[in-house]
Amino acid sequence: xxxxxxxxxxxxxxxxxxxxxxxxxxxxxxxxxxxxxxxxxxxxxxxxxxxxxxxxxxxxxxxxxxxxxxxxxxxxxxxxxxxxxxxxxxxxxxxxxxxxxxxxxxxxxxxxxxxxxxxxxxxxxxxxxxxxxxxxxxxxxxxxxxxxxxxxxxxxxxxxxxxxxxxxxxxxxxxxxxxxxxxxxxxxxxxxxxxxxxxxxxxxxxxxxxxxxxxxxxxxxxxxxxxxxxxxxxxxxxxxxxxxxxxxxxxxxxxxxxxxxxxxxxxxxxxxxxxxxxxxxxxxxxxxxxxxxxxxxxxxxxxxxxxxxxxxxxxxxxxxxxxxxxxxxxxxxxxxxxxxxxxxxxxxxxxxx
Numbered sequence: 023x024x025x026x027x028x029x030x031x032x033x034x035x036x037x038x039x040x041x042x043x044x045x046x047x048x049x050x051x052x053x054x055x056x057x058x059x060x061x062x063x064x065x066x067x068x069x070x071x072x073x074x075x076x077x078x079x080x081x082x083x084x085x086x087x088x089x090x091x092x093x094x095x096x097x098x099x100x101x102x103x104x105x106x107x108x109x110x111x112x113x114x115x116x117x118x119x120x121x122x123x124x125x126x127x128x129x130x131x132x133x134x135x136x137x138x139x140x141x142x143x144x145x146x147x148x149x150x151x152x153x154x155x156x157x158x159x160x161x162x163x164x165x166x167x168x169x170x171x172x173x174x175x176x177x178x179x180x181x182x183x184x185x186x187x188x189x190x191x192x193x194x195x196x197x198x199x200x201x202x203x204x205x206x207x208x209x210x211x212x213x214x215x216x217x218x219x220x221x222x223x224x225x226x227x228x229x230x231x232x233x234x235x236x237x238x239x240x241x242x243x244x245x246x247x248x249x250x251x252x253x254x255x256x257x258x259x260x261x262x263x264x265x266x267x268x269x270x271x272x273x274x275x276x277x278x279x280x281x282x283x284x285x286x287x288x289x290x291x292x293x294x295x296x297x298x299x300x301x302x303x304x305x306x307x308x309x310x311x312x313x314x315x316x317x318x319x320x321x322x323x324x325x326x327x328x329x330x331x332x333x334x335x336x337x338x339x340x341x342x343x344x345x346x347x348x349x350x351x352x353x354x355x356x357x358x359x360x361x362x363x364x365x366x367x368x369x370x371x372x373x374x375x
Contacts, residue, residue, distance in 0.1 A: 040362070043361060043362070044358055044361060047357075047361045050357060050360075050361065051354060051357040051358065051361075054353045054354070054356060054357035054360075055350050055353040055354050055357065056353075057353060058349040058350055058352055058353025058356070059346055059349060059350045059353065061349055062345045062346040062347075062348065062349030062350065063342070063346055065340075065345060065349070066340045066341075066342040066345045066346065069339070069340040070218055071218060071337045071339070071340070072216050072217070072218060072337060072338050072339040072340075073216070073217060073218070073219070073220040073223045073334045073337055073338055074214055074215070074216050074223065074334060074338035075214070075215050075217070075220070075223040075224040075226070075227035075331055075332070075333070075334055076212055076213060076214035076215070076227060076329070076331070077212070077213055077227060077228075077231045077327065077329055077330055077331045078210050078211065078212040078213075078327075078328040078329045079210065079211055079231070079235070079325045079326060079327045079328055080208075080209060080210040080211070080325070080326045080328060081209075081211070081235075081238060081323050081324075081325050081326075082323060082324045082325070082326065111237075111238055111241045111242070113204050113206070113209075113211070114204070116202055116204060116211060116234065116238075117202050117204075119234055119237045119238075120200055120202055120213075120230065120234060121197065123183060123185065123193075125230075125233055125234075125237070126189075126192075126193050126196050127189070128229075128233055129143060129196060129200070129226065129229060129230060129233070130142065130143050130144040130147075130189065130192060130196075131143070131144065132225070132226060132229045134146055134221075134222045134225050134226070135221060135222070135225070136219070136222065143222070143226060144188075144189070144192060146219075146222065147192050147195060148188060148192070150218065151191075151195075198216070199215060199216050199217060199226075200213070200214075200215050200226070200230055201213075201214050201215075201216070202214075202234075210328055211234075212329075213227065213230055213231050213234060214227070215227040215230060216338060216339075220333055220334050220335075221333055223333075223334065224331050224332065224333040224334070227331045228331045231331060235323075235325050238323055239322060239323055242322070242323050243318060243322060246314065246317055246318055247318065249314055250311070250314045250315065250318055253307060253310050253311050253314050254311055256307055257304070257307040257308060257310075257311050260300065260303050260304040260307050261304055263300050263303075263304075264297070264300045264301055264303075264304045267293070267296055267297045267300050268297060270293060271290075271293050271294060271297055274289070274290065274293055275290070278290075
């Protein structure tokens with residue numbers, strides 16, 4: 023029997039026999055591994071470079087002081103619930119923010135520097151996308167459909183959001199380009215952007231990071247911000263009422279300078295009392311506005327930046343060493359399997375003869 027052939031008809035096959043067959047064919051294995059290794063290098067060189075820009079931050083939350091009777095009473099007047107449990111976004115919902123239509127539209131509208139000029143990120147993605155084979159096939163079908171079936175006149179409805187076909191396709195690209203990683207144990211958030219251009223990658227990562235933090239702040243402060251706006255509006259009304267009564271008091275005195283009577287004194291006292299009441303209301307609302315403004319500042323989430331966005335120097339993909347090692351491993355496995363199965367085929371062929 024050939025020393026490179028293993029007899030698989032035996033009940034027990036020695037591991038030594040398999041190892042011996044592999045060693046005897048080591049030249050074939052080396053050539054195969056070398057071929058796969060070179061293929062891995064070529065694959066790495068021909069692959070498009072991808073850069074990763076990321077930032078990590080830790081959000082600090084301050085609960086709204088519900089014990090403040092003034093703030094609670096204003097919330098009641100405005101019909102607002104100050105429950106802290108509903109004023110914080112759970113970290114598990116952060117990915118929903120970056121997948122929202124509003125978030126993606128703002129990202130696509132961001133200006134990036136490309137080809138010695140600033141363009142929208144939307145234009146950059148469309149330029150990078152280029153032609154698609156399926157689009158070429160689909161074009162004549164769509165063209166004939168538009169001729170046979172007349173296009174209906176489009177009437178947009180107020181209050182609805184309309185997305186173009188290009189934006190819809192770009193939304194899918196953004197799902198793969200912008201990723202969010204939540205570290206539930208330590209509580210920090212990592213946002214990463216993957217792009218072929220490293221400067222654009224950093225620009226979009228910075229914009230996405232700012233938008234995410236702003237969304238968290240807006241959600242956290244929504245209720246107390248509504249109270250602040252409500253109080254400001256009431257303060258403006260109180261100020262106008264105070265100015266009106268002050269003008270009325272002044273006019274009443276000017277028109278009755280020479281009159282000294284009990285009726286005049288009674289009417290003047292009533293006007294002055296009304297003026298004092300309105301002034302007290304105005305002062306109380308002014309204090310409420312200041313207290314609410316302080317509460318807004320106290321409740322605003324603070325983000326500790328652990329790692330800021332930087333322009334990457336090294337590419338994220340392809341990782342040449344790992345690719346070459348994987349190709350070499352596949353080459354080794356392929357050559358070993360080929361050696362073992364080739365011996366079986368030869369054995370079957372000889373038995374047929």
